[in-house]
Amino acid sequence: MITKQLNDYRNTSYKVYDYTLGKKKLDFMDDFKSIHPRAWNIYSYVNKNGEGFNIKFRNLYHDKCVYCGISTQVINSSNFEVDHFIPKTVLDLKLEYDKKDIHGIDNLVNSCKMCNRGKKDFLCDSEELENLHPDNNKLPFIFYRNKDLSIEVSSDYNRDTVKDFYTKLKLDNQLRRLDYLLMEMKDFCDRYEGAPIINEIHRLILKIESKRRKNY
């Protein structure tokens, strides 16, 4: 059987990351429990910006937003947040959720501010939540990167819930294209660094990037 290499819309042409978590989160928790054996609110520990478990948590996600793929190549690490995939507001709604699950490691993902604040209290039926949970790594089947660099919904998933998720996360925002282009150009320069012309181009790209950083 021939399996086609999946083009993950979050990866540039030069760097391919594996977003499959599972085992990596288990190892993370072993490490975490060895220091905080009684803690159940994992969020309160991983959410402390720049501290040990926050950095380790972000590393699980390659310092990239799990929804749109933006990385610390383009925005500052202070623009990343720990997102509750199933929103913590469900705890106020007296729905069938346990606070240990909501603040637990399986429900936490690394997100950029734009995605996290846009997504807000998004909730849908459990089957679709399963599809959309980034750790299950179905997102690269649900969304794709168009030739014009925009992120689009795949035709197989073109249904209301997915479109709602897509719109809330602002994956259709035009700046997504610029951010991707910047990452693509920076990875290009990394790949071919050394040649004087590449170094010169790299300096210009850094100027554009610093403007973007300031205005994220």
Ligand SMILES: [Zn+2]
């Ligand atoms: Zn994002």
